[in-house]
Amino acid sequence: MNIAVLSGKGGTGKTTISVNLAYVAGENVALLDCDVEEPNSHLFVKNSFNKTESVGALYPVIDEDICTHCGKCGRFCEFNAILCTKKTNIIMPELCHDCGGCEIVCPVDAITFESRPVGEVRETTFNGKQPFIDGILNTGEFSSTKIIKEVLSKGLDSTHRIIDAPPGSACAAVESVEGADYALVVTEPTPFALSDMKMVIEMLENMNIPTAIFINKSGESDEDVIAYADSKGIKIVGELPFKKIYGEAYAKGNILAKEFPEVNTIFKNLWKEINSVS
Structure with missing residues (x-):
């Protein structure tokens, strides 16, 4: 019980x-x-x-050599853990809720995950x-x-x-x-x-x-x-x-x-x- x-x-x-x-x-x-x-x-x-x-908690890592800067990952994240620009991406690991959705919506498989202690x-x-x-x-x-x-x-x-x-x-x-x-x-x-x-x-x-x-x-x-x-x-x-x-x-x-x-x-x-x- x-x-x-x-x-x-x-x-x-x-x-x-x-x-x-x-x-x-x-x-x-x-x-x-x-x-x-x-x-x-x-x-x-x-x-x-x-x-x-x-x-530990996972957070996204974006391969800038593969990324096309379409912005889909940033628009998907309701917690604003990914800030997308036309030239680069800014990741804020503390805001990530470890849902994995950004990886799913990425059309070029540019996103992987790493762990950090919380x-x-x-x-x-x-x-x-x-x-x-x-x-x-x-x-x-x-x-x-x-x-x-x-x-x-x-x-x-x-x-x-x-x-x-x-x-x-x-x-x-x-x-x-x-x-x-x-x-x-x-x-x-x-x-x-x-x-x-x-x-x-x-x-x-x-x-x-x-x-x-x-x-x-x-x-x-x-x-x-x-x-x-x-x-x-x-x-x-x-x-x-x-x-x-x-x-x-x-x-x-x-x-x-x-x-x-x-x-x-x-x-x-x-x-x-x-x-x-x-």
Whole structure:
């Protein structure tokens, strides 16, 4: 079972929920951090990575001796990775999405491809023998989907995989939850978090993924989140109260479910709830 943990914006506690849920879930559960632009789960795992793989992306190379400068490749590329002129071509590898379409439309077979590194995938274990995999995008890269796909290709031997997805509802989030069996949307009881969460809920509805909500830093202002969940028929499956001691433990990189028995109970109940719908 693939369980995607999402949020409408960064900083709502998505990684906190992912790590703590994986901790209580046990040995046959892998934790995958697909938030490759800013992976944070490793700060709580704390083990050194024992395996690292470079991830490459292809980009076009045009043989100017063969090219007739017809401009078809440049017109085809929706991401403007190829700028064609009457005398030469300018390639911008960082903009290329590695689709291969430019090679197909070239009438004289002047285009080949070379690979360049865009990031890496790292592996280790935590909490005993649980697999932990994350990816990290190189600085300056525009597209993270290549690395997300590589992360998602790992941990397949585990009974369940908890996927810490990127925040928001853009391409990276869609890539991370593609094929998920269950989505847990983490939000805070604030207007901004609620507004951003609505876009994620709409995305998950369009993808037909069963969805539930978890309120992080819950307290005195949960009413709007509860009202929205009721209006959509979405179940709120857990809440983590807003407490200073939790924030202090988090800042030290401690797993809350390990430090506080009451938090352990919250996440054990959450895990039971998720398994009840699997």
